[in-house]
Amino acid sequence: MTSEELEKLLAQQPVALLHRLARGRVHRQFRAGKRRLIELLLQHSSQNRAGLESDLQTLIGERQSRSQSGQSHRPHAPVPHPKKTSLRGGDSEPMESAISLSDWLKGIGVPPPQPFIADPWQTEALAAVSETDVVISVPTGSGKTYVAVEAARRAMEDNRTVIYTSPLKALSNTKYTEFSKIFGSDRVGILTGDRQENGQAPLLIMTTEILRNLLYDAASGEIDIRLDTLGLVILDESQYIADPERGVVWEETIIFCPSQARLLLLSASIGNPQDIADWLTSIRPTTCRLVRHGTRTVPLRAGYLHPNEKLTPLFRTQGIPYGHPSQLHPEAKRLFLEYEDETLPSGRSRR
Template sequence: MKQYKQFPQKKFNPIFKKKKNLPKIKPGLDYNLKKIFSSIGIPETQPFKPDPFQIKALSIIENSDCLVTAPTGAGKTWIASEAIGRILKKGGKAWYASPLKALTNSKYIEFSDIFGPENVGILTGDRKEKPEAQIIVGTTEILRNQLYDAMSEGQDIDSNFVILDEAHYLGDIDRGVVWEEVMIYLPPRVPLLMLSATIGNARQIASWLTLIRKRQCIVVDEKKRPVPLFPLFFHPSGTIMPLLSGNKSSGQIYKKVKDFLNNKNNLSLSLPGRLPPFGDILKVLKKYNLLPAIFFLKSRADCDNALNMCEKNLNNDPDKKNHIIQIIENICLHVPHIRKHRQIRHLEQLAVGAHHSGQLPAWKLLIESLMNKGLLDAVFATSTVAAGVNFPARTIVFLNSDRYNGIEFKSLTPTEFHQMTGRAGRRGMDKIGFATAIPGKYMDIKKVSKLINAEPEDVTSQIKINFSMTLNLLLSHTSDQIEELLERSFAAYLLDNGKNSEGHEYLKNDFSRHYRFLIETGYVSQNGQLTEDGIWASQLRVDQPLLIAEGFRKGIFPEDDPNLMAAIIASFVNERETNDRLDKEIVPNKLQKCFKHVTKNLKPFQSLMFERGFGLHPFYIMPAFTMFLWAGEFHSWEKVVAISGMAEGDLAMLILRTADNLRHIIALKNVFPKAAEAALQAVEKILRDPVINLY
């Protein structure tokens, strides 16, 4: 004991030593920011005057296709609405396609206000309202499916004008194929207006479209942001500095920031593995009028945990608090479950919220509504909020220079970075927007400084052959005609220009591989025509069309039980590796028997697919069990979430995708009436509070 007393305890405490490097945050402002910060505020209201690029695009679309690339919030939707108005005056019809259901719903409301609700319809997987209206707003997949139907019936699509919003989705690894198909299949007589974030090879895309559509496509490229962006650095002491030196276009890091980065003993905002003190950071941002802010964090858990660190950010404005409560109550009228949400208190008392894919659609809509109305000081979000969701802020805050892409963490690309910074600065509400970098373990300041002025990336083709595409094209084309169609793809164009004939042949070979398998399995005849089974299977425009079709051919689906139908289809929808270690005593015997019956009977077909080089879809009983419980109303939502082991948002997505697959089965009512009726009842059972359509 005497030996121990000779050494003070604090010398042995590593946590204590680290705490010495944690500063007390005090608001401070670098003197070089005073002029910039003096411009913070709300711009004077002025009569709307379209920008030159908007006028130019409207002029072009009268006689040509047009690809508009411009920063977020630059006013691309105005071009679309003006062009739609002109079509309506001529008695024509317009189709507005967007990548996200949430965005589609908001455009439906917006266009209904502009053109009258009687003139606007909506088509998504969840909604089908006024499909004969002069203006249709829908998801790009629905537009693609309408083009399939028109081609198979030998008809023309019932539209005189098509708008593809977020056209840079052409390069999306999962869904880009749908955008490319629309561009290839759309009749040249229909003018095409594409609205996109800034992309590097816009003129290359336009050249390809001009070639395949025999109709000139002209690019309108606007680089100017509607609200100027200024990059900042948040020093751990609480002092805000410029991130870049005087001429920010040079990309040179500000000297004081450079000195900080070069100091091996520099201060840190948090201990390793801990989040920074967001309450103190908000205090600094509030002092310098930099709120509201969006904080981009690494994970869902970080977004949720950040809220508890904002206890000092009390909402002391009674009017603001009452407005928040009123909006919450309005959403709770449709989705009562929201009242139980553990983060309600943070909204009402602290004016902060979290937004990520692990949350219910209704909750995310609530956060977006509050942010758009300027009622929240901060939202803590994952990077998914940057793409396609419209709730800007005065300031966006970066804590990492990488993002999770669903598989691994990768460095931010210029496109991803610009999508995030595009949320900084609200048109009509801000004179200037700010992008603030906070130093930390996952923040590479040098990399971020280069991204600020980085040129946008090129969009590449993501077209890939699948069985749904093959079946639908064979409805209206011969195999030779389809090969000619594939030669018109953006992939073929890029490869031809790159003088890589081997890559060009890959698409043809892959189509031939799918085509041969469909012949082998009886969905296509030897002469290249769809068989009866092939015709109805082509209507299954889902991820696993052949497996589901084979289930119908074998008569193994539970056509007399909507709960079981929902459960089995959920196992086709599920793409997550799932822990299937379930106590058999808690899984109803009829579900076990049904699941075993379906998977056992499909196993030979799956094995054949695998032998022929096609992917193997694993079946798990856990998602089926989860959906069975939910469809049968055996437990509360909270209990089903707990049993599933999934986040609320993930379970909601599984339910919504299952409902979408069931709708495709409903469409087969002339061939499989009992199954279609079971699917219809299943959709009604699973789409209820808190997983319902709010609009």
């Protein structure tokens, strides 16, 4: 298949198929419109053209056999504009009614103030980090910051210094502001590529790359970041260890972390946290304890924001039915189709 043929074949496919094809190939593929997705897939195909073509043929085959057995929601035939008539494949949709936008938005806001009571996993993690390294794997919005703050407070009360790292300069800036309010601005410093303030403070916030570089330099004796007094290193968003490009930074930071400092890895979405805890145990002088908690304190709601700023629930129900396509909200589906039509490469419109 020539590049032009491949591009043409890709352009003939529905965007949902392209998204499936893009999984594992294109980073953040759900943010890309059809035109961009095709561009990225073509770029990727320079590395493994045969693999891409064969996956594409498989997906097309699956789609055809689904449509032959009458299960398709998206027939091949040219379709009328969604605004003028029913949705493509809408006939086979379940008849269950869909949630309204106002019901979907209900309950979002600031809850009434309540006394703070630490969750059992927070107490468990805090107790553990005074003795061992700890990996925390809990859903997003569960309160990992509380553990980081309290562990930092305890380490500083013990006259130990603390380093907190995040993968992003923006997050480091936010934490700098947040921790300065909690501990006082004289107790907190920041070191990122853009900002160096209060570098002698007992609590230093930095990007993980900066810490890795400091540890490199310290290992070669070039600078002194008071490694002897370092009591705690907190690696926030440590699921980045799985990132194909940046993951090595987390690995090296862990490997070079001074032995007397405790490591606290915070993560919302490590797929294999036990493996990571076991690896830490195998390379560090102390064991590593895994603290897990599965219940989501803040339930997820999936919505779809069309580039025309129209917001709609993504699924028929408030909860997330694990992406089952038949559960798509009719309005979201209509907007998808509209977007797909709008973003088809010029001259290749299927209408």
